[in-house]
Amino acid sequence: MMSRMDEMFAALRAQGRCALIPYIMGGYPESLPTPDIMHALVAAGANAIELGFPFSDPAADGPVIQRAGRDAVARGVNLQQVLAHMRAFRDKDATTPVVLMGYANPIERYEHAGGDFAKDAAAAGVDAVLIVDYPPDECEAFSARLKAAGLQQIFLLAPTSTEERMEQVAQLAGGFVYYISLKGVTGSDGLDVSEVQQMLARIRQRISLPLAVGFGIRDAATARAIAKNAGADAVVLGTRLIDAMEQNPQRPMDAAVEFLREVRAALDS
Numbered sequence: 259m260m261s262r263m264d265e266m267f268a269a270l271r272a273q274g275r276c277a278l279i280p281y282i283m284g285g286y287p288e289s290l291p292t293p294d295i296m297h298a299l300v301a302a303g304a305n306a307i308e309l310g311f312p313f314s315d316p317a318a319d320g321p322v323i324q325r326a327g328r329d330a331v332a333r334g335v336n337l338q339q340v341l342a343h344m345r346a347f348r349d350k351d352a353t354t355p356v357v358l359m360g361y362a363n364p365i366e367r368y369e370h371a372g373g374d375f376a377k378d379a380a381a382a383g384v385d386a387v388l389i390v391d392y393p394p395d396e397c398e399a400f401s402a403r404l405k406a407a408g409l410q411q412i413f414l415l416a417p418t419s420t421e422e423r424m425e426q427v428a429q430l431a432g433g434f435v436y437y438i439s440l441k442g443v444t445g446s447d448g449l450d451v452s453e454v455q456q457m458l459a460r461i462r463q464r465i466s467l468p469l470a471v472g473f474g475i476r477d478a479a480t481a482r483a484i485a486k487n488a489g490a491d492a493v494v495l496g497t498r499l500i501d502a503m504e505q506n507p508q509r510p511m512d513a514a515v516e517f518l519r520e521v522r523a524a525l526d527s
Contacts, residue, residue, distance in 0.1 A: 262385050263355040263410060263433040266305055267468045267491060276485035276525050279470060280518055281308040281359065281496030283326040284343050285335030287503055287510050292343040295511065297350060302515045303522030306355040307347075308388070308494060311340040313361040318390045322497045322504065337364045338373070341382045348383035357412055357433070359388040376407035386433040388412035394426040401430045412436055415461060417453070424464040434468040434492060437461065439475070439484070449474035455488040470494050478524035485525050495521060 260268070270277050280299050284292050296307050310323070312330035319327065344356065358379055365375050379387065387409055392400055394413055404411050410432030415424060417440065427435060439454050458469050471484045472494030481493045495518070502517045503510035
């Protein structure tokens, strides 16, 4: 039986389309229920959702996502609440794949308090998990627990990734592989589409999973270039989406939807 993620990529591949995966921070903004944001983004053209759970020290995130995470943490949003958001989303949407994204510390705290992260995430309707600071050479036991619960594990590759790291990822990854398009944190500048194209070709020599590109995609034109010229199977947008909500506090949902629709239109043009 194919996973929701595998079915989504297979359907888009048959249509010759690129997947659009927006990232949102669970519990942000305070004025909007997270499940409502997720449903709105799906209606605006998202094929999957990357749902972040907040952490006080997010090393890979740029200032925009850091602010969103700090805001959520300050209001007491935690992993338990984000899993509750996930369950509420699944009450109305049984088909859209969701990647739960974050850092190891909240998971370890969750389990120290008696939770079973893999089992509970799967029960909430999560499809895949991306934990930034669980590299493939240090998380075989964690990967086995995810797999036993029916969850896929997403791994990051970067411009500096070696062939050895790619092969390690190939052994454990499921769903897709997330390529960080440039050196730096989320939202950084300096994206070179030709370099991304060359690196995706290298990765495909060792990994057969779909390849998603993120971290440096700033607008609809960049997303289209990554899809059409670099050949990505998916684009991931986080910083610009959250920034749109942050800059429009009176209508954050409208701002997010408007931005995502522009990207979807560019990808399909």
